Amino acid sequence: MTIKLRVITDSLLILALVFGLAVFGGLATQAVSAGSPQTASIPERVIVIFNHAINEDARAALENAGGRVLKELPLVNGAVVLLPNEAAASDIGTLAGVRSIEKDALVFALKPPEGCTPWPDCKNGGGDGGSTQPAEVLEWGVDRIDADLAWSASSTASRGTSVKVAVIDTGIDKDHADLTGNIKGGVNFVAPNSGPPWTRVVDPEKWDDDNGHGTHVAGIVAAADNEIGVIGVAPEAHLWAVKVLDRNGSGYTSDVIDGITWAMNNGMQVINMSLGTASDIQAMHDAVDAAYAAGVVIVAAAGNSGDGDGSTNENLE
Numbered sequence: 285m286t287i288k289l290r291v292i293t294d295s296l297l298i299l300a301l302v303f304g305l306a307v308f309g310g311l312a313t314q315a316v317s318a319g320s321p322q323t324a325s326i327p328e329r330v331i332v333i334f335n336h337a338i339n340e341d342a343r344a345a346l347e348n349a350g351g352r353v354l355k356e357l358p359l360v361n362g363a364v365v366l367l368p369n370e371a372a373a374s375d376i377g378t379l380a381g382v383r384s385i386e387k388d389a390l391v392f393a394l395k396p397p398e399g400c401t402p403w404p405d406c407k408n409g410g411g412d413g414g415s416t417q418p419a420e421v422l423e424w425g426v427d428r429i430d431a432d433l434a435w436s437a438s439s440t441a442s443r444g445t446s447v448k449v450a451v452i453d454t455g456i457d458k459d460h461a462d463l464t465g466n467i468k469g470g471v472n473f474v475a476p477n478s479g480p481p482w483t484r485v486v487d488p489e490k491w492d493d494d495n496g497h498g499t500h501v502a503g504i505v506a507a508a509d510n511e512i513g514v515i516g517v518a519p520e521a522h523l524w525a526v527k528v529l530d531r532n533g534s535g536y537t538s539d540v541i542d543g544i545t546w547a548m549n550n551g552m553q554v555i556n557m558s559l560g561t562a563s564d565i566q567a568m569h570d571a572v573d574a575a576y577a578a579g580v581v582i583v584a585a586a587g588n589s590g591d592g593d594g595s596t597n598e599n600l601e
Contacts, residue, residue, distance in 0.1 A: 328367040329388040329481070331357065331538055331567045334381045338363055345379045352482050357538060359545045360570040364388055364538045366481055389563035391540055393454055393497035393533035417461060417512035425504065431517045444518025449505055449554045450547040452540060453498030454533055455491045456525035460499055462513035463523065466506045470525030471546055473539040477530070494531040501558050524552065529559075537561070541571045547580065554581045 334342055338356050343363070346353055350372050351365040361383075367373060373385050422432060434442040448468075456467055470491030475484040493499045506523050507516040526546060528539040540559065547555050555575060576582055 325369055328370045328373065329354075329536070330365050330367060330373060330376075331360075331362050331386050331388050331565070332365050332376060332382060333360060333362045333384045333386075333567055333570075335361070335383045336381055337361055342379075342381060346376065349375045349379060351376060354481055355538070355542075357541050357545075357567070357571075359541060359548070359574055360567045362538075362541075362567055364536075384566060386565050386567060387563065388536045388538050389561055389565055390534050391529070391537055391559045391561040393495065393529050393558060394560040420509070420511050420513055420515055423504075423514050426515065426517050429517065435519075443509075444506065444521035447518065447521045447554060448524065448552045449518075449521050449556060450524045450526045450543070450550075450552040451498055451502050451505065452526040452528055452543040452547070452555060452557045452559075453501055454495035454529040454531075455493035455498045455527035456502045456523060457493045457496075457499040458525075460503075462507040462510065463499070463502055465508045465510065466519075466521060466523050467502075468522045468524055470527065471543075472527040473542045473546075474527055474530050474535060491525045491527040493525070493527075495529065495533050497529070497533055497558070498525060498527070501556065505556065521554075524550070537563070537565050537568055541567060544571045544575050548575050548578055552580060554583065557582075557584045559585070 332346065332351075336342075337358065338361065343353055346363065346365055351367050354364040354366055356363050365376070367376065376382060377385055426432070431442075455472070456463060456470065458464070458467065458470075471488050472491040473486060473488075474490075475481075475486045478484075502523050502525070503514055503516060505516050506518050506521040507514045509515050509519040524547075526543040528543045529535040540557065544555060572582055572584075
C-alpha cells in the first residue's frame with residue numbers, strides 16, 4: 285500500500301493514532317539568550333541551524349567558539365552543540381551561516397487520562413503468551429469511531445494492512461503478545477545517561493520499551509486481532525519502534541528529529557508522535573515539514589489538557 289503526498293488513504297489508521305495521545309506542541313518559544321549570573325556556569329545544550337549543510341568549516345567554527353558538537357541533524361542543516369554556558373550562545377550566533385540557535389528542549393510522554401490502561405501497566409505486559417491472557421475486548425476509542433463496522437464492510441485497507449507506522453516514543457515491548465505479530469523492527473536514539481555527553485554512545489538496537497507509554501500507543505494503533513487483550517484500529521498495520529524517550533518518558537527534541545529522519549529514510553508511511561513539550565522549536569517544525577513534503581503522514585497529539593473551550597484551537601500548526 286502506498287500513501288501519496290498529502291493524501292491519506294486510510295482515515296481509520298490516522299484516527300487510531302490520534303486517540304489517546306498526549307500533548308505535542310507549542311506554548312512559548314524558548315530562545316537562547318545571555319544567561320543570568322546564577323546560570324552562567326551551567327552547560328547549555330542547543331540546536332544550531334545553518335543556512336547550508338553542516339561541513340567541516342562549520343564544525344570547526346562551532347568548536348573554536350567554545351562549543352562541542354554532539355551530533356549533526358542533516359535533515360534541518362543543524363547540529364546539537366554543548367555550550368559552556370548560556371551566554372556563549374551570543375558568540376555562536378555571530379558565526380557565518382548560522383540561521384538560528386534554540387535550546388534542545390526536553391519532550392515528554394504525558395500520562396493519559398485517569399483510568400487509561402494498559403499504560404503504564406502494559407510495560408512488559410502479555411509477554412508470556414500463555415493461557416492467562418484476557419479475552420479480547422473492543423476498547424472505547426476503537427468502538428467510538430465504529431472501526432469494527434469498517435472492518436466488516438470494506439477491503440483490507442480499512443484494517444491498515446501492511447501500512448508502515450513509526451511510533452516515535454519510548455519504544456515498544458518486543459514480547460507483548462498483542463503486538464509481536466505486527467512489530468517489524470525498531471531503532472533507538474536515546475544515549476546512556478552516564479559520563480560526559482560527548483562520550484555517550486547510542487546503541488540503536490536497544491529500542492525495547494522500558495517505560496510503557498510507547499507500547500500503549502502501539503496498541504491503540506495496531507494491537508492484533510488475535511482473541512486476546514485489545515484490538516487496534518488498524519490491526520494489520522506494521523509497527524516500527526523509534527525510541528527517542530527514556531525510561532522516565534523524557535528525551536531531547538534533537539532525538540525526535542533523528543527519529544523523523546530515520547522514518548523518512550526507511551520508508552515509513554505514517555509517523556506518530558505522542559509527545560508533550562513547553563517549547564515551540566523551529567527545528568522541529570522544519571523536520572515535520574520535510575517529512576510531510578516527502579509524502580509521510582504526520583500524526584501528533586492535540587492533547588488531553590485543553591482549556592475546555594470548543595471554540596479555541598490547541599493544534600500545532
